[in-house]
Amino acid sequence: MRTDAANPRRAWQAWVMAAQINPSILSADFARLADEAKAVEGADWLHVDVMDNHFVPNLTLGVPVVESLARATDTPLDCHLMIEAPDRWAPQYVEAGASSVTFHVEAAAAPVRLAREIRAKGARASMALNPATPIEPYEDLLPELDMLLIMTVEPGFGGQAFLDIMLPKIRRTRELISKHGLQLWLQVDGGVSASTIERCADAGADVFVAGSAVYGAEDPAEAVRALRAQAEATTARASWACAH
Ligand code: DX5
Ligand code: ZN
Numbered sequence: 001m002r003t004d005a006a007n008p009r010r011a012w013q014a015w016v017m018a019a020q021i022n023p024s025i026l027s028a029d030f031a032r033l034a035d036e037a038k039a040v041e042g043a044d045w046l047h048v049d050v051m052d053n054h055f056v057p058n059l060t061l062g063v064p065v066v067e068s069l070a071r072a073t074d075t076p077l078d079c080h081l082m083i084e085a086p087d088r089w090a091p092q093y094v095e096a097g098a099s100s101v102t103f104h105v106e107a108a109a110a111p112v113r114l115a116r117e118i119r120a121k122g123a124r125a126s127m128a129l130n131p132a133t134p135i136e137p138y139e140d141l142l143p144e145l146d147m148l149l150i151m152t153v154e155p156g157f158g159g160q161a162f163l164d165i166m167l168p169k170i171r172r173t174r175e176l177i178s179k180h181g182l183q184l185w186l187q188v189d190g191g192v193s194a195s196t197i198e199r200c201a202d203a204g205a206d207v208f209v210a211g212s213a214v215y216g217a218e219d220p221a222e223a224v225r226a227l228r229a230q231a232e233a234t235t236a237r238a239s240w241a242c243a244h
Pocket of ligand 2: 024047048049080189209
């Protein structure tokens with residue numbers, strides 16, 4: 001987050017306008033993860049997709065790889081746990097070096113307790129919603145979270161088409177964040193690219209995961225800069241950001 005501490009009003013504006021880009025290493029070369037992390041050094045976070053072949057039909061990596069990656073890069077790790085029993089496993093990802101840990105509400109037995117445990121261990125707590133999961137039942141939980149992730153594909157694989165039917169949910173979530181005056185980040189994940197990021201930013205997202213759009217580009221670092229510029233230009237015109 002970029003802020004201007006000397007001027008509270010400008011700090012607020014900077015917070016509203018800032019867009020964060022989180023490249024997903026799911027689309028990177030897993031045999032060269034340290035190099036792939038370096039290739040996107042200007043990114044705000046590195047998005048690490050953990051899949052257990054139960055919550056989603058795919059298998060990626062676990063705690064030991066996150067530990068190694070945390071040692072190999074200065075970019076903070078944003079771990080997205082697409083796993084069963086996150087109540088049991090999520091705290092271990094904080095200990096492994098993740099600065100933000102996202103669990104899926106569909107898999108969590110006690111999301112409030114889990115969010116508090118993640119925060120108590122020193123990481124940002126984040127909760128994810130699958131495409132079929134509405135935000136409305138979770139309005140009262142929002143103050144417990146540092147970030148809410150709205151999936152814009154069914155989780156499990158990179159390179160899927162963006163589900164624009166999720167845009168109304170992004171809008172409604174942004175309205176809830178404003179209504180409660182929360183500084184909650186709103187992340188979107190799945191199919192985010194140069195052709196979809198503006199619709200996400202206009203609807204109210206401010207943290208953007210991009211896998212294939214970054215690692216599929218000839219120059220991944222330039223792709224990050226270009227996506228950020230697009231998102232920030234859209235946010236500057238968006239009604240949700242201008243209302244403040
Ligand atoms: C999908 C993962 C995403 C994935 C996004 O289940 O959670 O983070 O890497 O990849 P793209 O940006 O290619 O859709
Ligand atoms: Zn993800």
